[in-house]
Amino acid sequence: MDLNERKKLILQAIIEEYIREAEPVGSKYISENYGFGLSSATIRNEMAELEELGFLLHPHTSAGRIPSQSGFRLYVDNLHETYRLSLLEMQKMQELMKTRMEELETFLSKASRVMSAMTNYTAITTTPTVAAAEMLRFDILPVSGNSFLITMVMRGGIVRTKMCYTSAPISETVLRQLSGLLNDKMCNRPLHSVNLKEINDIYRQLGDYGALLSPVLNYINECAEDMTPINIIVEGADNIFDYPEFSSRGKARELFGLLQDKEEVKKLVMPALSEEGIKIQIGSENQNFKMSDSSIVLGNYKIGNKVVGAIGIIGPVRMDYGKAISHIEYLTKAISDIFGGDSE
Amino acid sequence: MDLNERKKLILQAIIEEYIREAEPVGSKYISENYGFGLSSATIRNEMAELEELGFLLHPHTSAGRIPSQSGFRLYVDNLHETYRLSLLEMQKMQELMKTRMEELETFLSKASRVMSAMTNYTAITTTPTVAAAEMLRFDILPVSGNSFLITMVMRGGIVRTKMCYTSAPISETVLRQLSGLLNDKMCNRPLHSVNLKEINDIYRQLGDYGALLSPVLNYINECAEDMTPINIIVEGADNIFDYPEFSSRGKARELFGLLQDKEEVKKLVMPALSEEGIKIQIGSENQNFKMSDSSIVLGNYKIGNKVVGAIGIIGPVRMDYGKAISHIEYLTKAISDIFGGDSE
DNA sequence: GTTAGCACTCGACAGGTGAGAGTGCTAACG
DNA sequence: CGTTAGCACTCTCACCTGTCGAGTGCTAAC
Numbered sequence: 001m002d003l004n005e006r007k008k009l010i011l012q013a014i015i016e017e018y019i020r021e022a023e024p025v026g027s028k029y030i031s032e033n034y035g036f037g038l039s040s041a042t043i044r045n046e047m048a049e050l051e052e053l054g055f056l057l058h059p060h061t062s063a064g065r066i067p068s069q070s071g072f073r074l075y076v077d078n079l080h081e082t083y084r085l086s087l088l089e090m091q092k093m094q095e096l097m098k099t100r101m102e103e104l105e106t107f108l109s110k111a112s113r114v115m116s117a118m119t120n121y122t123a124i125t126t127t128p129t130v131a132a133a134e135m136l137r138f139d140i141l142p143v144s145g146n147s148f149l150i151t152m153v154m155r156g157g158i159v160r161t162k163m164c165y166t167s168a169p170i171s172e173t174v175l176r177q178l179s180g181l182l183n184d185k186m187c188n189r190p191l192h193s194v195n196l197k198e199i200n201d202i203y204r205q206l207g208d209y210g211a212l213l214s215p216v217l218n219y220i221n222e223c224a225e226d227m228t229p230i231n232i233i234v235e236g237a238d239n240i241f242d243y244p245e246f247s248s249r250g251k252a253r254e255l256f257g258l259l260q261d262k263e264e265v266k267k268l269v270m271p272a273l274s275e276e277g278i279k280i281q282i283g284s285e286n287q288n289f290k291m292s293d294s295s296i297v298l299g300n301y302k303i304g305n306k307v308v309g310a311i312g313i314i315g316p317v318r319m320d321y322g323k324a325i326s327h328i329e330y331l332t333k334a335i336s337d338i339f340g341g342d343s344e
Numbered sequence: 345m346d347l348n349e350r351k352k353l354i355l356q357a358i359i360e361e362y363i364r365e366a367e368p369v370g371s372k373y374i375s376e377n378y379g380f381g382l383s384s385a386t387i388r389n390e391m392a393e394l395e396e397l398g399f400l401l402h403p404h405t406s407a408g409r410i411p412s413q414s415g416f417r418l419y420v421d422n423l424h425e426t427y428r429l430s431l432l433e434m435q436k437m438q439e440l441m442k443t444r445m446e447e448l449e450t451f452l453s454k455a456s457r458v459m460s461a462m463t464n465y466t467a468i469t470t471t472p473t474v475a476a477a478e479m480l481r482f483d484i485l486p487v488s489g490n491s492f493l494i495t496m497v498m499r500g501g502i503v504r505t506k507m508c509y510t511s512a513p514i515s516e517t518v519l520r521q522l523s524g525l526l527n528d529k530m531c532n533r534p535l536h537s538v539n540l541k542e543i544n545d546i547y548r549q550l551g552d553y554g555a556l557l558s559p560v561l562n563y564i565n566e567c568a569e570d571m572t573p574i575n576i577i578v579e580g581a582d583n584i585f586d587y588p589e590f591s592s593r594g595k596a597r598e599l600f601g602l603l604q605d606k607e608e609v610k611k612l613v614m615p616a617l618s619e620e621g622i623k624i625q626i627g628s629e630n631q632n633f634k635m636s637d638s639s640i641v642l643g644n645y646k647i648g649n650k651v652v653g654a655i656g657i658i659g660p661v662r663m664d665y666g667k668a669i670s671h672i673e674y675l676t677k678a679i680s681d682i683f684g685g686d687s688e
Numbered sequence: 689g690t691t692a693g694c695a696c697t698c699g700a701c702a703g704g705t706g707a708g709a710g711t712g713c714t715a716a717c718g
Numbered sequence: 719c720g721t722t723a724g725c726a727c728t729c730t731c732a733c734c735t736g737t738c739g740a741g742t743g744c745t746a747a748c
Contacts, residue, residue, distance in 0.1 A: 045689095062742060385721075388710085405727080
């Protein structure tokens with residue numbers, strides 16, 4: 001891996017050219033446009049060595065070179081100066097931020113749209129895992145004799161409701177008792193910290209009604225154990241039509257199918273939730289074979305010091321990583337700032 | 345429009361063949377496979393006349409004929425014996441119905457998926473307009489000093505929540521008063537029947553707090569006037585990759601873009617909400633030019649005797665209308681049956 | 689170590705050809 | 719008069735071909 005400075009520069013030039021044009025890059029072009037004071041023949045020699053090292057590929061004899069996945073990986077790892085948001089981009093982002101931010105979920109959906117429109121890639125965001133978010137209030141609303149609505153309000157304005165049905169009517173007094181217990185015991189802390197023992201305690205305190213109300217407690221328990229993001233927002237999936245690498249019917253369809261399937265997309269973004277910082281998976285570095293011609297840049301945001309949601313950008317392997325990274329960085333920081341503290 | 349019986353049969357044969365194969369149909373093929381006891385020459389004569397009448401098209405001299413949009417229209421209008429669901433389809437549908445039906449919205453999303461998988465077309469469903477659904481309960485839940493959550497529960501298990509923020513703290517007593525008023529005045533009837541006068545009455549009764557609570561009443565008023573479906577579920581959009589008519593890049597992209605845009609899709613299904621029964625728009629009968637190569641079959645479902653939601657199937661002009669119609673009929677009937685009455 | 693020169697390779701593209709499918713027309717048939 | 723067989727005609731599609739240009743690899747000279 002003893003790349004001298006010149007090789008690095010040439011590789012970088014080829015990659016950046018390829019990102020822009022999506023076509024094999026020739027030695028002459030590099031020599032003329034990036035002019036390191038070298039002739040095309042010299043560039044050719046260097047390119048041949050870079051190919052031997054595995055950073056470039058050669059579709060056929062008389063085509064230019066294209067970067068290999070390891071080439072991209074090297075490039076990304078050395079990507080010190082990340083792209084800066086242009087003034088226009090800044091303005092658009094700020095405009096987005098100005099909208100009322102009461103609800104994280106609507107904000108995220110808007111943010112995805114803006115991000116996909118500005119990068120021309122596909123944007124993915126996830127709303128926080130219910131388990132991780134801090135619970136603010138529980139509420140139980142009787143709807144009819146044996147049906148009622150559970151509402152959970154979490155920090156960041158996240159709300160979840162669920163209709164519950166019991167086999168026999170339940171009085172409002174009992175429901176009030178239940179709601180009181182839940183608010184006492186489970187508020188101001190993340191739901192995942194609730195353990196079975198506490199839930200059993202509540203059962204016991206409800207006495208005869210415990211069994212009848214088991215659907216409620218089951219639901220809460222489910223939520224507490226749920227570490228997967230609840231909702232996945234995918235925007236700009238149709239942008240893949242613009243990438244020449246997906247011009248073939250099958251390829252486009254494959255990726256499209258993947259993006260339509262929330263379960264699959266979940267798996268795609270899960271790595272982002274495990275630790276802080278930006279993660280990049282290039283081509284087949286991703287386990288999902290459908291992603292072998294695509295890359296994903298992942299970031300995450302925090303609420304109350306804990307990573308709870310992911311933001312990602314999917315594009316072709318030759319995507320503009322700098323641009324993607326800077327957009328994600330900007331957005332994750334903004335979300336963590338705005339929603340991270342008290343939501344009022 | 346004096347089509348004799350024979351012409352009708354031939355036209356029908358051509359259309360059904362075209363639906364199956366998506367390729368121009370020749371006279372010889374019809375004569376051999378549908379054998380009305382006529383030679384290809386006779387069929388040719390009839391086809392020439394059908395073309396003169398505008399029901400068939402001729403891509404070029406030596407191709408077979410394809411049905412024109414008016415041809416399809418005639419066919420659809422005469423489609424007496426609608427396709428019957430096969431045993432397998434019935435079973436799948438019933439399996440779907442067996443799932444717990446507490447929430448209309450999750451049910452609809454599942455139903456779309458099943459429908460798109462079974463027809464190989466794109467399925468669209470809308471959740472009911474909030475305005476039309478009958479209100480069962482209001483609730484107001486204080487979250488912090490000057491923020492609280494409004495919850496509306498409607499027949500069919502539809503729930504809407506909204507976080508509200510006020511400029512100054514509001515006591516729980518006032519909130520309880522407001523919630524009491526709302527429940528007294530607005531329940532057990534559709535929200536769209538609420539008029540401004542009633543809302544103003546409530547303002548007055550709240551006295552000094554009226555102004556402070558205006559966000560709440562504004563929101564309710566917005567909902568009451570909202571006749572557009574709140575949520576649009578699109579499933580199986582990637583099926584369009586299977587239709588040869590969208591093999592061209594641009595066409596596919598166009599339709600895809602349309603399906604991604606909720607606002608546009610809303611416009612597409614709106615006609616279904618205006619009156620009962622199945623509606624079919626063939627190709628450019630639809631105002632949206634992006635639909636000129638596609639058809640849409642629309643149905644609607646009722647809750648409490650009122651049309652509140654739409655179900656549609658989008659496919660190429662040569663889609664299997666019988667199949668689409670029968671699926672939509674089955675589903676709309678099922679939904680109206682299950683959710684139409686009291687939701688407990 | 690760098691460069692110019694040159695032969696070589698390969699894909700893209702345009703033009704040409706033949707097969708196949710389907711039609712339109714005409715004349716003959718019952 | 720409706721129906722049919724026959725045939726010339728048309729058009730697409732797949733295939734082949736030759737040419738062009740881009741880009742390389744190699745060699746020899748600087």
